[in-house]
Amino acid sequence: METQNMGDGFRTARTVLVVEDESVNQQMLGKILGGSYVCEFANNGKEAIRLLMADARRYSLILLDLHMPEMDGYEVLRSVKKDTVLKRIPVIVLTSEKDAEVMSLQLGAVDFIPKPYDLPEVILARVKRTIELSENRDIISATQSDLLTGLFTREFFLEYVFLHDKSYPYVGKDAIAVNINRFHLINEMRGRDFGDLVLQRVANRLRAYALRQHGIASRTDADTFLMYVPHVVEPDKLIDELVDGISDLLDNPRLRFRMGIYPSVDRALDIPRRFDCAIFACNSIRGDYTKPIAFYDDKMHEQETYNERLVNDVEKALERSEFVVYYQPKFNVKGEKPELTSAEALVRWNHPELGMIRPDIFIPLFEQNGLVHNVDRFVWKKAAMQVKAWRDKYSVTLPVSVNVSRIDLLEPNFLDDITQIAVTSGITPADLLLEITESAYTDDGGDIVTLVKALRDRGFRVEMDDFGCGYSSLNMLTSLPIDVLKLDIGFVRNIHTSERDYGFLELMMDIARFLSVQVVAEGVEHEEQLALLKKAGVDVIQGFYFSKPLPADEFAYFIEQKLAG
Amino acid sequence: MVTINILKEYGANTEEGLERCLQDEDFYLDLIPSALDKESYDALEAAVKAGDLDSAFDAAHALKGVLANLALTPIYEPASEMTELLRARTKTDYAPLMQKIWDERQRLIDMAGL
Structure with missing residues (x-):
């Protein structure tokens, strides 16, 4: 038997149910279709329904005569x-009468023979086409919707957007991206089902909103x-609806979107x-809980183009050594005189056309696409080589974080990679302080803790960076x-003007003492801040108060000062 | 035994009939006796005689369909005419048309020696 090819070479024999009371007609259809399909026959409507009810999935098509005893074709169509x-x-209805066609169509028939x-090859082609369309429709309905939410999957959504544009060419449309803030934490803390x-x-x-607005909605990943909807006049109301949908499940639902x-x-x-x-606009307010909505506008477009440029230029920049490492000194303030104790390596990008670019511009961007690793490796190498160079020149070891x-x-x-970098540069792991941001621990949990333990076992010292702005539990x-807590700059900034902030500082110092770890404060600019930090017991200070980040050769001045006593 | 030549001589449109049977002569010829099955004709006649136009229409329509498929034009034509009259619920004397149908049926039976 020749089988119907349903695309991708997937061939299988389909079964056609021929519902027809005349034996001659049954045999003729069997003859026409038999080379390509398995034909089963029912002599009347009742028999057809019985066969269909017994195993509906078996049949790819029904060929239905209209005039039959017991139960006629119209009755079968209705059932x-x-x-x-x-x-x-x-x-497909088998009929010799034009008049029957309208009613059959209304009752759900897809075609007529x-x-x-006449023309058996046309009958065969119609049967084949009908089965193909029906199976494609089944496949589409099985794959177009996201199983969890029933919304369109990304591919189908984009396809339907195209059709939507075709149907409504003159209606202004908005592209909207909605994201749930820190959703992974909801999963982690309340379980996946929740x-x-x-x-x-x-x-x-979203579905209800899209339906009302004659738009469409999709879930593209986690x-x-x-959404693609006619221009939204009051987006706040959409947020209100979303908030309302989860307000019985989560605290602070307004901060979730x-x-x-x-x-x-x-x-x-x-x-x-x-x-x-839309996604770019959505990501631009990631972490900014005061602002749930962002619009993609010309300014954002410029920003995006700029970012794109940076991403495209990274590889070349690494080859051409456009990244330069600056060093900001850290002073131990436990004694009477501040004493240079280490430095932090901070990267700058000296772009040939865009000028000097600060890391807070490009690091978050490169964190999104993984490029940050290439830049970080470059900095690790440079820093390790610098430690070695200073040691060779001054016979002192100044660790660099x-x-x-x-x-x-x-x-x-x-x-292995970072160990290798230390070893081949001729320094020991202890000469590199590794600053890992607090949120890395809280976002990724257990694996990070194991990894950090392994780092310390190899001799590296680990600082928890930005402490106070993540969500570490005391437990x-x-x-x-960890070896060192590095206070988030936000806590240091106002300690000299806000009692509350100073109170927080004391609280964190208690935690540090309990953990028996050193405390570093960065972003220190004023003498009052320094005095308060010292009073609270902070060990090490970094900031403009002592020095801005400097190129290595200028930084050497501090080493020379230290040596001079 | 029924043959293509006999059918041609009888007035059947064997070209059409064979086309519908994918040019399979044996298959086509095997179907002919079924189209002459007396029961179908009896059913039609009984319904007509009883004045049951609905049943008569169903029977005529079914018969017409089979005769059309096999291209047995000489019987098909009166059967078709009768179907249309019955569809319109025409109150008329159906006996002459019925007789024509019987006659044409018998003519083929005789020619083919069935």
Whole structure:
């Protein structure tokens, strides 16, 4: 038997149910279709329904005569249409009468084969086409929706956006991206089922909104939702609806959402690109809980173009050594006179066309795409070589701290790689202080703790950077393998003007003492800050009060001073 | 025994009939006796005689369909005419048309020696 090829070479024999009371007609259809399909026969409507009910999935198509004893073709069509399972089977009506066609169509028939059965090859082609369309439809309905939320998956969503534009060419549309802030924490702390429930609630609200506005909605990955709707006049109301959908599940539901809107999209842009813009706007307010909505505008477009430029130029910049490492001194202030104790390596990008670029511009960007690892490795190498160079020149060892991003920690050979860098530069791991931001511990949990333990076993010293702005629990802090707590700059900034902030500082000092770790404060600019930090018991100070970050040759001045006593 | 030549001589449009049977002569010829099955004709006649126009229409329609498929034009034509009259619920004397149908049926049976 020849089988129907359903694309990708997938061939299988389909079964066609021929419902026809005349034996001659049955035999002729069997003859026409038998080379390509398995034909089963029912002599009347009742028999057909019985066969269909027994095993509906077996049949790819029903060929239905209208005039039959017992139960006629119209009755069969009505029964098939009513049944949720049967109605997925396409029905072609066999008829010699034009008049019958309208009614059959209304009752759900997809096509007609005229009697007598002229042009058998046309009959075969119609059968084949009908089965193909029906199976494609089944495949589409099985894959177009996200199982968890029932919203469109990304590919289908983008396809439907295209169709939507075709249907409504003159209606201004917004591309919208919605994200749930720190969703992974919801999953981690309340379990996956709870996280799924939150996603479903959000999806339901988005779906209802999209339906009302004659738009469409999609879930593209974990907690990212996209919508394409006529221009939204009051986006706050949409946020209100989303908040309302989860308010019984989560505290502070208003802080849970961020939404990026690319308003009145330019249709000259590719469809995926329009949503990139919405996502870009959405990501621009990541971490800013005061602002749930961001619009993609010209300024943002410039920013995005600038970012794109930076991303494109990284590789070349590394080859051409455009990244330069500056060093900011750290002073131990426990004694009477501040004493140079180490330095922090800070990277700058001396871009040939864009000028000197600060790390707070490019590091967060490169953290998003993993490029930060290449830059960090470059800095580690430079810093290690600098420690060695100073030791060779001055016979002193001045440890340098370097930043280790959470992306670095995910690199499979990170541990060996950074050890290798220290060894080949001719220094020991103890000469490199590794600054790992607090949020890396809280976001990734257990694996990081194990890795940091391994780093310390190899002799590296580990500083917890930005301490105070992450979400460490006290319980977690006690189990963390760290040598130094580095206070977040936000806590230091106002200690001389805010009693409350100073109170916080004392609290954190208590924690540090409990953990028996050294405390470093960065961002110190004023003498009053220094005095208060000293009073609170901070060990090491870094900041403009002593010096801004300097190129290595200028930094040497501090070493020479130290040597001079 | 029925043959293509006999059918041609009888007035059947064998080209059409064979086309519908994918040019399979044996298959086509095997179907012919079924189209002459007396029961179908009896059913039609009984319904017509009883004045049951609905049943008569169903029977005529079914018969017409089979005759059309096999391209047995001489019987098909009166059967078709009768179907259309019955579809319109025409109150008329159906006996002459019925007789024509019987006659044409019998003519083929005789020619083919069935």
